[in-house]
Amino acid sequence: RTRPAADKLPVLIAYNIPGRDACGGHSGGGAGSPAAYRTWISAFASAVGGRPALVVIEPDSLGDFSCMSQQQIDERNAMLRDALAQFSAHAPNTWTYLDAGNPAWIDAGTMARHLDGAGARQAHGFASNISNYHGNGRNISYGNAINSVLSASYGYTKPFVIDTSRNGNDSNGEWCNPAGRRTGAASQTGGGAEMLLWLKTPGESDGNCGVGAGSVAGQFLPEVAYKMIYGY
Numbered sequence: 001r002t003r004p005a006a007d008k009l010p011v012l013i014a015y016n017i018p019g020r021d022a023c024g025g026h027s028g029g030g031a032g033s034p035a036a037y038r039t040w041i042s043a044f045a046s047a048v049g050g051r052p053a054l055v056v057i058e059p060d061s062l063g064d065f066s067c068m069s070q071q072q073i074d075e076r077n078a079m080l081r082d083a084l085a086q087f088s089a090h091a092p093n094t095w096t097y098l099d100a101g102n103p104a105w106i107d108a109g110t111m112a113r114h115l116d117g118a119g120a121r122q123a124h125g126f127a128s129n130i131s132n133y134h135g136n137g138r139n140i141s142y143g144n145a146i147n148s149v150l151s152a153s154y155g156y157t158k159p160f161v162i163d164t165s166r167n168g169n170d171s172n173g174e175w176c177n178p179a180g181r182r183t184g185a186a187s188q189t190g191g192g193a194e195m196l197l198w199l200k201t202p203g204e205s206d207g208n209c210g211v212g213a214g215s216v217a218g219q220f221l222p223e224v225a226y227k228m229i230y231g232y
Contacts, residue, residue, distance in 0.1 A: 010053040011187075011197060013130075016040055017079060019072065022064040026176065026207025027217040034079055041083045045090040053094045056161075056199060057083050057123070059130040062114040063101035081119035088122065095124035097161060100146060102132040104171065108145035115146070116154050125159040128193075131200045133181050135170040136162060140192040159194035165202050169231055177210030177224070182231035202228040 018037055021027040031037035048055070061080060065073050080098065087096050098120055100111050115126055126146070128139045143160040151157050168182030187197045203225025205212035211224055226232075 010048075010051075011056075011199065012048070012053055013056045013199060014041060014044055014058055014083065017058045017061055017076065019064075019068070019076075020058070021060050021217075022067040022072075024060065024176075024207070026209070027060075034075060037079050038082055038086075041079075042086045042090070045083075045086040045094070048087075048091040048094055050091070050093055053091065054097070054161075054197075055087065055091075055094050056097045056099060056127045056130065059099045059127075060101075061099055062111065062118055063099070063105050065114065077118050081122070084119045084122045097125045097127040098123050099130055100126040100128050100143070100160070102129045103134050103138045103142035104132075104173075108142055109149050112146045112149035112153065115158075116150065120150070120158060121154070121156055123158065125161065125194060127161050127163065127199065129163040129167060131163065131166075131206065132175055133167050133169070133171040133178065135167050136164065136185065136192055136196070138170075139167075143193060161195045161197050161199075162191075162193045163199040164191075164196045165198035165200045166228060174210065176206045177212035177215075179211045179227070180231065181228060183228050 016030050018030045020030040031040055084096055087094050098115055098118055128143055139162045147157040164184035166181050167184040169180060172178050183202050185191060185196050189195050203220050205215040205217055205219045205221055207217040208215060212221055215221055
């Protein structure tokens with residue numbers, strides 16, 4: 001029988017929204033309907049319960065709007081706002097973060113508008129660079145720029161976290177299994193953001209592309225993990 005380690009915080013990612021990865025396509029899928037998603041996210045929040053946790057809500061969800069109709073956008077925003085409400089009701093000690101894409105995807109002003117429409121005021125914060133490769137400097141500037149717009153346009157700001165799992169060599173402009181990347185700073189508080197976190201598992205494929213050719217999104221590739229450690 002194992003005992004949980006002291007002073008450890010579970011870091012979880014909810015990734016099941018209908019029509020997920022609408023632009024990239026490699027990680028398509030998700031719940032079959034808004035009703036199915038509500039059932040799933042409610043069960044997720046209830047399972048966490050009163051225990052402290054950090055939960056990132058639906059990577060890609062606010063970056064995909066250019067590939068969605070207005071009806072789909074409105075429907076997605078309603079699901080995200082409900083997800084935040086479910087955690088507030090059933091997991092009150094959980095810090096929730098909406099996903100804010102990355103610095104090269106959506107400009108800070110547009111992302112601030114997307115975040116507010118998805119209920120960011122009710123979230124603990126937002127997350128940047130999930131599954132991407134951009135260095136901390138760019139992400140810190142991006143997060144601060146988003147907060148400047150949130151403050152000026154909506155009257156609030158939020159703390160943000162950065163996924164540093166694969167940004168040790170910064171980005172080469174590619175997002176799908178690019179070669180020559182490296183693991184970044186280990187998970188920690190501070191570092192220019194509220195926290196630096198390994199949210200994507202280094203070595204997990206982005207899809208059938210780049211150095212992960214022949215794989216599927218989420219598949220662990222030992223060779224890619226090895227190269228990520230040494231920056232090959």
